[in-house]
Amino acid sequence: MAVQIKGRHLHFMAKDVLFKSKFLNWFLHKVYAIPVKREDNDIVAIKTAMKVLKNKEVLGIFPEGTRNMTEDDMLEPKGGLVLLATRMKVPVVPVGIRGEYKFRKPLIINYGKPIYLDEYYGKKLSSQDCIDICKKEIYPEIIRLKEL
Structure with a gap:
């Protein structure tokens, strides 16, 4: 999906457990993923997503x-x-x-x-x-x- 968006970064929300591995943490940050604690209302993730949208970037959410x-x-x-x-x-x-x-x-x-x-x-x-x-x-x- 990110290939289709020219000149803009596609940020995805991703479950926080994926960021526990050193390699995945590095990789997910490189591809603009935002960690989300899915078990509760993650205010930090919501504020980060709002900042992405405020900056006119693209946010991918399932x-x-x-x-x-x-x-x-x-x-x-x-x-x-x-x-x-x-x-x-x-x-x-x-x-x-x-x-x-x-x-x-x-x-x-x-x-x-x-x-x-x-x-x-x-x-x-x-x-x-x-x-x-x-x-x-x-x-x-x-x-x-x-x-x-």
Whole structure:
């Protein structure tokens, strides 16, 4: 995915346990990954992600909080994607990924048109609101893109 974005860095949120290995820690920082403590609300990760967006860089988030390697179209979303998009007033570019997450196996990646959540800007949204907005506004497009 990062190859498709010319002239900008793609920052991904990655679970913090991946940063424990010296090599992976070095590598993940080189590819602009942001460590996230998934078991709690990681304020440091959220602030780092907000800084990335404020600097007009690109932030990659799997709305499910992980890569979906099941047969299900989508897993239950987390609220972080909608929280960040509405707080920072940035569009969400949906991406559908199809294929096996295995070394040297091809993946098909389809990019959709930006989704603007401006009707939610400035509103106090609960975690459940963010999940519901993701299911209603973003998931249908990701599912469509996965099927192309």
